[in-house]
Amino acid sequence: MSEQKQEYITEKEHVEEKFDVERTSVILDEENSPIPEVAAIVPNTDDPSLPSLTFRFWIMATGFSVLISFCNQFFWFRQDPISIGMSVVQLLAYPLGKFMARVLPTGILNPGPFNIKEHVCIALAANCASGTAYAMDIIVIQRVFYGQNFGFLANFLLILTTQLLGFGLAGVLRRYLVYPAAMVWPANLVQVALFSTLHKDEDLARGQWSRYKFFMIAFATVFLYEWIPTFIFPVIGALAWVCWIKPESIVVTQIGGPSGLGFGVITLDWNVITAWLGSPLVVPWWAQVNIGIGFFLIAWILVPITYYTDVWEAKKFPIVTPGLFRDNGDSYDATAVLTSGVLNETLYEAYGPLRISTFFALTYGIGFAGLTSMLSHTWLYHRHKLVAQWKQSREHSEDIHHKLMQAYPEVPDWWYIAIFVSMIIVAIVTCEVWDYKLPWWGVILAVVICCIFVLPVGLITALTNQMPGLNIITEYVIGYALPGHPIANITFKTLGYISMTQALTFVGDLKLGHYMKVPPRSMFWAQILGTLIAALVNLLTADWLLSSQQGVCTTSVDFPCPYAGTFYSASVIWGVISPQRMFGSGSMYNVVNYFFIIGLILPIPFYYLKKWVKSSWVEFIHLPVLLTATGMMPPAQAMNYTNWLVMGFIFQFFARRYHAEWHLRFTYVLSSALDSGTAFCVLISFFIFTNRNVSMPNWWGTRTDLCPLDGNSYTPPAAIPTSS
Template sequence: MSEQKYEYVAEKDFVDQKRDIEHPSIVLEEEEENSPIPEVAAIVSNKDDPSIPVLTFRYWLMAIFFSFLLSFFNQFFWFRSNPMTISTLVIQLLSFPIGKFLANVLPPGPLNPGPFNIKEHVLVALTANCAGGTAYAVDIVVIQKIYYGQDFGFLANFLLILCTQMLGYGMAGVLRRYLVYPAAMIWPANLVQVALFNTLHKEEDLQPGQWSRFKFFLVAAFAMFCYQWIPGFLFPVISSIAWICWIKPDNVVLSQLTGAGGLGIGAISLDWNNIVSFLGSPLIVPWWAQVNIALGFFLIAWVMVPIAYYANLWDAKKYPILTAKLFRENGQKYEPSAILSDSVLNETKYDEYGPLRISTFFALTYGVGFAGLSSMITHTWLYHRRKLVSQWKQSRDHTEDIHHKLMQAYPEVPDWWYASLFIIMTAIAIITCEIWDYKLPWWGVLLAIALAAIFALPVGLIQAITNQQPGLNIITEYVIGYILPGYPIANVTFKTLGYISMAQAMTFTSDLKLGHYMKVPPRAMFWAQLLGTVIAGLTNLLTANWLLNSQENICTKANDEFRCPSANTFYSASVIWGVIAPDRMFGPSSMYNAINYFFVIGFILPIPFYYLKKVFPKGWLDFVHIPVLLAATGMMPPAQAYNYTNWLVVGFIFQFFARRYHPDWHLRFTYILSAAFDSGTAFMVLLSFFLFTIRGAKMVKWWGTDMNKCPLEYQPYYAVGS
């Protein structure tokens, strides 16, 4: 339904994430000048050597290579039926020994100006970080080609990707004064990376027989590479063991409740790819956050949805219990092409064909998304208003902390660089939408960019302090859906320009803060981030075109490997918000009109918990975080319920059990293990694709390859058409 990322900070000799988010920071009083924020002072160095080289040959070589590698891997996995994301943490680990290797083998001189240093390392990771995510505009390219029968060509697609990915970077030029320079703007998620950089570049004090972190990474990655062949190729049934459903597979209710394609109660997965597909690695999310996610998931998916479904709310029983697909009133598949003329709604055809229906679960997840957005406003005001106001004042009056003073040794990026970038990308966006038939007029482009610019600073203030980023995807869909109803491509283009421009501004600003902490020259950061973004956009598009042209029936059920769950959900959203539009879908005359009340519910919900916490200041209420709780099912669909349950079990093992009973091992190896498992799985899947999938070769059929052991899990309670 929506795009969600959970970013949290590790605990290592500084106040843990929960305290960092919920309690005001205290000012340190030390003789040696340091950051006034204790968690920053504990982990970020207050010394610098400006003579350390940064933009070296080693940097360029590794930055280009890893940017290409990461963007290719993540775009490739985005299309898969069980997608996964390779995090920048993997690049941080791999680039360290490679950098040291290059420093040893390259001849001394301009190509090799001494030992591989921490600033080079940071810049490589920053470049790769800009290349790490898949460009959101690729979704537009995919649904145009597959569902709307449009292809504007490579140049149009690349320009759209480029401007949507880089517009927010121009905004960062203004934001840096308020979100990067001030000590009060913490950006807690960056402290994980700072801790890892410091750890890697500090000599490990190893006991006899003790493994280094890098050796542990290599062994764990190789072990996962070998193991992943079992669920990934030889014995895929263990990817989703719906053992309760197997007891009576012809029972539709049992299948809906316990099947992997239903609510997944009791379903087990022994496939790391499945576990991390949509939520990322559970090894790096703190336990308090996982408890909120678990509570939100159980209440929404296992309490609210079954009650609504079997009470037949909104004719629920005509449709499967969990799906993002679109239906007619009689339960049959909805064909948007039947109501479109030149990819625009034809109202005469619509009146003849009938209204759109969606599954009750899908409708409720939109409602919960509405509630999550409004609850973020209330939660931020109740819990963080004083901290935001005080730190906003500090950001205006007291920017000269030790880190900002040290950064004065480097030339700052001129404002006209950022202004030029913003103007050029805005011009490219307008030209692209006007020349090619995106149906979004020039004023629509400017309105989308204005929404992103207006929300960028308040969202940045919230994220810099609380580590939460309110998304603009729902708001942008709603706004343009009312202004330009019936235009699906215009709707998703507007959403991408508005939502992603703001999100990219946050990414760029967060990376600037990481460079600020690590004393990397600002101009080097500017060019590094642009380099990573251009490489990523080009690689994303080339990879997408390759798969779209080489894989038969891609993004459909007929292709087991590449069903594109995210693209299918994106397409459904384009029909709901663009073709049908919010007035028809959720307006006063719609059967789904009650969904709008979730805005009010979300706005009110944090209030009783806030005042209960004042009455009972110590206890479980301290860990209730309503926005995180409501965001729990934000990835459903396309995520399946069993993805969540198995993710939570693994999270319990590492973030509760290992952290509590084996704290030394947990602090030393948990994040390394997460990166290793992701790397091993990624290399196995890629090798399997080139060895078997691309040649059409498959594992011989046997009981362990039969994935259709619970055939009714995707079926409606009522027979279709009844």
């Protein structure tokens, strides 16, 4: 702690040398951000004397990072995953910080009142720990579906490199995506508003509830309620009344079954509602309308038409599934065509080609269209803003927030560069020493793709809050470069796609710290702490579940791993079979390539429609959001979308319009309470009942055969015994 105290004293001396408080107060009276939304929400004041990396920070940041990374990795294996986000940590850390400030002895353990900068650093660390490492998909499907286990060290290094490589890029991107005022990062404004609200006294009327009282009551209520759909009465998690009318009919169960098109399925389980799309209480209504239209056109119009007209022999397979099949409808066993993890041409010719459901093929096509529509939409609507931002970034124009940040010593560039270079080296060594079958040039190529796209995608994200993914591009590139190599394909995809995503996630957090005037070096260590904890805890949690629970990702009802199942299917489609065989000339699925062109062209008529038709509803048409509406299907199901949209209508339309004051005060707080209450209920239920093989006595409310056909009879491949 003495080193921490000395660092704080040195930083404070630096602040006092560069920052004149009296002069600042004059500047702040005159200056504010040129962006109206930022000026309205982000405070243009700062107190450089507030400490950030305090003892309280290290304790709470470590504790919350461990808790949130364990919970999110644990829930990742469930059919309807739960994700605990930053807002939950924001709300829980505040009273705990206040409590520690009250009970700890004054001094280095307790340097004063719990302050907003400590709070932000805790939330930043936990946010870095909240995302389940994408590389876990590689490790899981290796162990379950490919019978490989390279051991703890290889797995840890793979996770670490894919999580931290983007962190090195984030440091380079600061000058272009953090410092300029034009780089707004709209999602951060919600977090700024919540931080500011918590750290100022609420002006309450007589009898009015505070946000914290509301949070605690809502949290306790949902915690108690969730025992009903989780354990006592699970049927209410999917009330498929349409299917119950005629459960022996395949068509009825395809249309009204929970795993089919989900028409009329009602869920009373918050976990099911938020599993794939997040909380509907925080997504703007205009975006939800676009998602709803996209879902309706794709899932309830296009999919039934193509299925019942037997496009691509659709009726051989379930209507909604990410499964892999042979031509006769049996499950496709990819290991039957592999030798030492590589496609064997002779075995492939004997075993036969890979077939996928019409729904799955269409989702790839819609994904192609969504990617190219993002490019044309951004060019049509935002090119002038993007060019202006780029020029502003090059000119290093400063707003008041950037000026205030000059009070603090910056993180040296070589810190970030050292992390970036070392992670590339570790990635190459990991892929070469262990049998990932991705050569050194593949690692370099993945990093190059990431570096090419990270700035333009970052510009789009900072302005529009839309982040185009590189998963399709990376799968295509390595699928042609190394056909027949599934593990190399998904490793390349992770290095190229997730490194960019991680870089922009880190940059977004840096912008939040920039808004809140957190010293850059404090942000650096907070982000490193959360990332390292998450890498270790994610791996330990997954290893524990895979070792202790039977049938994880295959036959387990509690842990079916929908993410890993879809990831495995992608590894076979793009890696084992390769895009040339799957979508190339002569393939029955070749037509989906035209979706690239459709997506590129489609925004153009809507762009001119907005110019010609002066109507408010036209202004809210957003083709990229509409086309990517079903991007989570699979593994998401139709019922997740329909119930999510209903809840969105209640809170983001009805409550916002007719109960605006209540909506403004409590909607975000309610969302956090619902998420955290549900998560803790499911977690405790697992350790009390599921982990001890204790189940609810059989009665009608626990039946799983109410829709026996359900339009989806796909059985995943059996687990393969792993070999080190």
